[in-house]
Amino acid sequence: MASIDKNKFQFVKRDDFASEAIDAPAYSYWRSVIRQFLKKKSTIIMLAILLTIILMSFIYPMLSDFDYNDVSKVNDFSARYIAPNGKYWFGTDSNGKSLFDGVWFGARNSILISVIATAINLIIGIVVGGIWGISKSVDRVMMEVYNVISNIPQLLIVIVLTYSIGAGFWNLIFAMTITSWISIAYLIRVQIMRYRDLEYNLASRTLGTSTFKIVARNIMPQLVSVIMTTSSQMLPSFISYEAFLSFFGLGLPVTVPSLGRLISDYSQNVTTNAYLFWIPLTTLILVSLSLFIVGQNLADASDPRTHR
Numbered sequence: 001m002a003s004i005d006k007n008k009f010q011f012v013k014r015d016d017f018a019s020e021a022i023d024a025p026a027y028s029y030w031r032s033v034i035r036q037f038l039k040k041k042s043t044i045i046m047l048a049i050l051l052t053i054i055l056m057s058f059i060y061p062m063l064s065d066f067d068y069n070d071v072s073k074v075n076d077f078s079a080r081y082i083a084p085n086g087k088y089w090f091g092t093d094s095n096g097k098s099l100f101d102g103v104w105f106g107a108r109n110s111i112l113i114s115v116i117a118t119a120i121n122l123i124i125g126i127v128v129g130g131i132w133g134i135s136k137s138v139d140r141v142m143m144e145v146y147n148v149i150s151n152i153p154q155l156l157i158v159i160v161l162t163y164s165i166g167a168g169f170w171n172l173i174f175a176m177t178i179t180s181w182i183s184i185a186y187l188i189r190v191q192i193m194r195y196r197d198l199e200y201n202l203a204s205r206t207l208g209t210s211t212f213k214i215v216a217r218n219i220m221p222q223l224v225s226v227i228m229t230t231s232s233q234m235l236p237s238f239i240s241y242e243a244f245l246s247f248f249g250l251g252l253p254v255t256v257p258s259l260g261r262l263i264s265d266y267s268q269n270v271t272t273n274a275y276l277f278w279i280p281l282t283t284l285i286l287v288s289l290s291l292f293i294v295g296q297n298l299a300d301a302s303d304p305r306t307h308r
């Protein structure tokens with residue numbers, strides 16, 4: 001047998017903790033979500049459209065001295081009904097007002113109403129739904145409330161409330177949030193009841209983990225995609241509510257611009273000077289569609305089942 005050359009070997013010290021080391025790449029859930037989210041071409045296209053509309057809606061009004069109620073040019077016939085050109089990108093109306101300014105001022109109000117109403121509904125719905133799903137006494141009461149409210153058309157409730165309390169920014173948000181949260185709460189309740197008796201939650205309860213921690217740490221992370229899906233549906237629906245109500249004079253006051261108000265004001269221009277009607281309508285469609293598609297793609301990317 002040939003002799004072993006010990007100079008070719010190096011002795012190392014024994015490391016009792018080496019067997020405990022995890023030899024795997026670091027994993028980040030949200031990094032994986034972003035990677036999945038940006039993988040779809042529809043996400044990139046719709047995200048670019050959405051960001052453009054949002055930036056124009058919130059930055060441009062700060063730089064413009066546009067006044068929606070200014071009719072000083074009404075007698076200046078040279079400024080009326082100017083088709084879209086290099087100076088007036090979206091043209092002017094019968095009062096000589098720039099439609100370009102009106103669209104971005106109106107889009108800002110429409111988006112603000114939708115975002116605020118969605119945020120309020122989500123917060124109330126998640127909190128109430130979390131309590132609803134773990135408390136039997138609360139469940140008995142809330143089921144009766146849900147059965148009553150869910151049988152009344154949501155749009156009818158919003159119309160009656162806006163008609164009763166009057167037009168206004170916060171009045172419209174109040175009408176949109178007074179009962180809308182209960183459907184979210186019911187959805188969260190169903191999901192919590194689905195997960196609460198799984199083995200790992202039963203084990204946590206056996207070890208003395210509080211119900212609050214089980215819901216907050218074990219169950220809620222599983223519902224991220226559900227919450228994202230709900231948000232993607234509510235954001236465009238509230239924009240549609242605002243447009244519908246403002247079109248019939250029940251949403252914002254007539255002195256406050258919004259996409260719905262512009263569509264209502266220029267509804268007689270469907271064929272004559274059609275740019276006045278179709279540009280605000282196209283903006284409304286683009287912001288609603290992009291919010292929905294981006295939200296749906298984010299919900300799909302945030303689903304834990306896609307990260308196995």
